[in-house]
Amino acid sequence: MTRSVYVTGIDRGDGRQVVELGVMELLTRQVDRVGVFRPLVHDGPDRLFDLLRARYRLSQDPASGYGLDYHEASAIQAEQGTDELVSRLVDRFHAVARDYDVVLVLGTDFADTQLPDELAINARLANEFGASVVPVVGGRRQTSESVRAEVRNAYRAYDGLGCDVLAMVVNRVVPGDRDEIAERLEGTLPVPAYVLPDDPALAAPTVAQITHHLGGTVLLGDDSGLARNALNFVFGGAMLPNLLNALTPGCMVVTPGDRADLVVGSLAAHSAGTPPIAGVLLTLNERPGEAILKLADRLAPGTPVVAVEGGSFPTAAELFSLEGKLNAATPRKAETALGLFERYVDTAELLKSVQAPSSDRVTPMMFEHKLLEQARADKRRVVLPEGTEERVLRAADVLLRRGVCDLTLLGPVEQIRKKAADLGVDLTGAEIIDPQTSDLRERFAAAYAQLRAHKGVTVELAYDVVADVNYFGTLMVQEGLADGMVSGSVHSTAATIRPAFEIIKTKPDAAIVSSVFFMCLADKVLVYGDCAVNPDPDAHQLADIATQSAVTAARFGVEPRIAMLSYSTGTSGTGADVDKVREATELVRERRPDLKIEGPIQYDAAVEPSVAATKLPGSEVAGQASVLIFPDLNTGNNTYKAVQRSAGAIAVGPVLQGLRKPVNDLSRGALVGDIVNTVAITAIQAQTPTEKAAQ
Incomplete structure (x- = not known):
């Protein structure tokens, strides 16, 4: 059984980080404790390790995440031989x-390493670590035939050195050649070969990275603006009309700082959305006057304007x-990378090959991973009525990058597009409708008049009435133009679900509409109901x-064992409140004898085995x-609020149940991650055919 996966390559420039991030995502879906190890490192921070540590909440000490630096390794190999080098790295790995239950190993990067036969070193390390190998081949600027030959040669090289090759990955191929390459590789190797196209957004530096690299000074802009990708560079020297014609979506305008007309014109074009730009880079250490900067800030709030000392040519x-x-610092790139990996890699097939030891624990992260994976498996369309809300737009960005579901955003179209451009949010693929x-x-x-004629x-x-975004969104679901709806980040619960009661x-x-929360504790997921809708249900309700x-x-992978909670357990108490719970328990047993249920029961007896052994x-x-x-x-x-706040549980919900089609309400304090999870849940609810759900 594999305890580690070794992601490696054959040369530099293969964009292997996409694959390393994707494999880490797979491993964290399967097990709770995943470690990371990079045998050899360059001086300076390990940016990918920092990303993995932050994104997957790793408690691993960064000092344990690497073996040796390249200079030290090169000296050991030259003076004491490869066996001594490998021996030291194996000790550090173990x-x-x-x-940890499983370790992701990040192979050497083939960049200025001064190590002879680097491929052979990676192969030997993988063997000594007992790790299975996922070699990555870079396909940028290569023909489909040369890529095919290189993949076959890479497989033979690692297989010939005794490696257990799980799969081959070709990365950064020309998008137009991707399907042809995948077709030509199919069936030519004894292991799967996955082909990923080049994505300009991954290679594009962010404005923040440009600023840091050039030692620039930020004159205007916020964190969202600095996180935008610079997909292209347009150098301004011509008159303004010519510059405007040259602008492309996501470009960064580079112009001498004394060309105030080009600065103002570029930002005005961004404000109008024709097209949205990444920012403006001013050269020659020239800066516009205070009045121009104030105007620029009003035209495109948050859009970066950065000054550098160099001239246009060296810049x-x-x-x-x-x-x-x-x-x-680039979470959007991570979402893009994962979306690319999950779209073109058969993740279920690869995870099965990895055979990481399954964990009995279900952590919040594992539950969230499963939600996204389940939603992605059968994509549905979810309508988001609050299309101008920043948190909703940021959640839409994540959902689209990860390919979780199709989206429709409601609101003034130009206002949504401008807000998205200001936030650096990519809404490509989303439908935008102004009710x-x-x-x-x-x-x-x-349709509404007919439904409410009575x-x-x-x-x-x-x-x-139907111009209201929540009514419009609900009617989209009712009319089959969307599969589900999520609202409530800026609307009350009543405003969100009243249209569903009237229309859907x-x-x-179902006698009533009710709700549950998925309470993600440290090692398991509990379902709480009803904590949001019905004030005082009778026994039948x-x-x-x-x-x-x-x-x-x-439906969400939690085996139902139902506890009907009360202030007494079994027959120890009496009174109207206890009798209601006792009657409800018997009704469930009559209606669904297949369900495991106990009640009335106190909370401690329901969840704590030692208490249960005494009381029941x-x-x-x-x-x-x-x-x-x-x-x-x-x-x-x-x-639910006490457990959420005191026990540090993640509460996902409320998830409405009992409606013919899924509509879910958000807390007005919902974070971006909460919205992403709720949309994924809604998409999963919509995957069940209506006829089957109604039975």
């Missing part, structure tokens, strides 16, 4: 491996040799909440409950 030489890198001007408005008005709603009144309505087998919650839990010995639920049903909203809402 010092890491004993503390150009520096810029064209600069390549963007993945690091902890006020959409051709769908009349159709939706007629309430006296006319088409004229409906025409005004409940499933035939409580039974309905329990059965719905069990279905939802199973022999119960198949007590001590190991996974679905906890609270008797009323007051108890449920306070409990």
